[in-house]
Amino acid sequence: MTLLQTRDLKAFYGDFQALFGIDLALAAGETVAIIGANGAGKTTLLRSVSGIIANAPEAVTLEGRPIGALAAPEVVALGIAMVPEGRKLFASLSVEENLLIGRYGRDVAGPWTLDSVYGLFPVLKERRNVPATALSGGQQQMVAIGRALMSNPRVLLCDEISLGLAPVVIRDIYAAFPRIRESGAAIVIVEQDIGQALRVAERVYCMMEGRVTLSGRPGELSREAIHAAYFGVHA
Amino acid sequence: MSWLDTVVQGVLLGGLYALFAAGLSLVFGIMRLVNLAHGDLIVLAAYLILVLVTALGLNPFVAALVAMPIMFAAGWALQRLVLNRTLGDDILPPLLVTFGLSIVIQNALLEGFSADSRRIYAGGIETASLAIGPVNVGVMPLLTLASAVLAIVALNQLFYRTSLGRAFRATSDDPVTAGLMGIRPNRIFAQATGVAMVVVTIAALYLGTRANFDPATGPSRLIYAFEAVIIGGLGSLWGTLAGGIIIGVAQTVGAAVNPEWQILAGHVAFLAVLLARPRGLFPRAVD
16 A cells, blocks of 8 residues: 655756656555665655645645645645754754654654653653753754654654764664654655665665666665666666 | 932833833744834834723723734734745845835824824823832833733743744744744744734833823834844843843933933943943844
């Protein structure tokens, strides 16, 4: 059963076309990784799905319902939450307030509450009254993920969560993903770090220059094929 | 004890300036909008209270309570229909539009109420006073300062204790990411301007009962409000109260030295603070 789908999704920044017809499908509860180099269009894709960039209505559908033209607040109300690139925590809000604001637009009962987010990332509970931007990079990323989970999303979009973090910290954060998956959310992980993405994803899409160049299950894709799809060179 | 008396009167006057400034500070803090019509909106609210008092025979304090929801709705509509369209990367459109709005309000009031100066009569309470220790304090100035403190306490509670307050601060930090949380910045801004107009109504009550006002009174009130906001540090409500009190004390002390120096002393105090602390006394950590 397809939960989220994009069909011939095109996106523009003024005259510059960033996406050239992306077709992507996500099943309920599935984890999908989107990999690609800088400028491949991964972030643009997530911004289009989350409603920051407006698209043709039919270009993005949720359970068959066209949502491509909806604005971000309407999209999050339908259960698509985003962990934005660079975390984008609210500097005037404490850690706990950042988490609480995650359910502003979608306050529904579900597995994720303040307590369960603190259970997932216990370090945040100790620092809950500290301004969010006073935390370390890894802890800030935990807040950003927790904030998105607070809306009990059906789809969690994660944009470059490993960016700028030490490998040991990245491992800690990815260790939370099995529990997020058990809660029933489908997950889209956008990464430049291929190794991390392939370990947690059931399927992977590789993007280059605004197009999907390869897709499949991680075990079935050869290193050479990924290399070619990622860099555009044929070994 | 005339110096003590002078300072006390200055502190009480500062309460009025803080009330003028709190709404301005609130709107600027949330949406980086400098509302040049703020002083005229205070005068508009004073006329609204005056109409309620004269037409319905209400007590001015009751009339202000009646005026509050009306002014909230007016502020909400003003933001939704006009000011939201001016917000963006360019700072010039909001300045031009609120400057134009200032002229529109002044001329509309001139048409409606003539240039005669008016006053809201509060039934003798204006001249009542209390002896507190060695100084005599007017009941009205005391109520003004108490209202300013209460308004700022209430606004701080709203800001730091409620979901709406969190949304105000988050939108102020980053409207795009706030959208990802389900916050619609345009609605948040409309509610913020509505709240600011409630504070404006309180300011109008004391403006109108303490002194005469006419349709052209607004801009001079705006200057004191601006100075109070900037002395206090942009976005800090307690700083705005401190700023109002500094201007108030400077004015009464200046007037005690030489009656011609009252207004000048307030402006000099403003410039002195700006020289020593260009970001104000209590700037917010993040800008």
